[in-house]
Amino acid sequence: MLRDEAMGPDMRWIQFQPKDGGATIALVTWLEGLKPGGQQGLLLGVDDIDAEYARLTGLGVEATPIEEQPWGRYTMLKDPDGNGWILTELTNPDEIKTR
DSSP states (O other): OOEEEEEEETTTEEEEOOOOOOOOEEEEEEOOOOOOOOOOOOEESSSOOOHHHHHHHHHHHHBBEEEETTTEEEEEEEEETTEEEEEEESSSSGOOEEE
């Protein structure tokens, strides 16, 4: 976790980032456009989807069975607020090129 700060009465900012850096995710309770359950299809890449699936379902998270596609494997789940997440493990992550 990068930050967990009060932003005023009844307001909070929580920001996460993977241990090795990269993109961050901020969770807030006070932005009108970011209602609970409003975010769908957020992708998170993982190195070992089987281990992450076992960990999350072991904690009681409901997730779809792991599916396999030519580009990789994935599972979908919802957080307690109803936001939709997709965990992915890419088949050949080294082949992805940025533009």
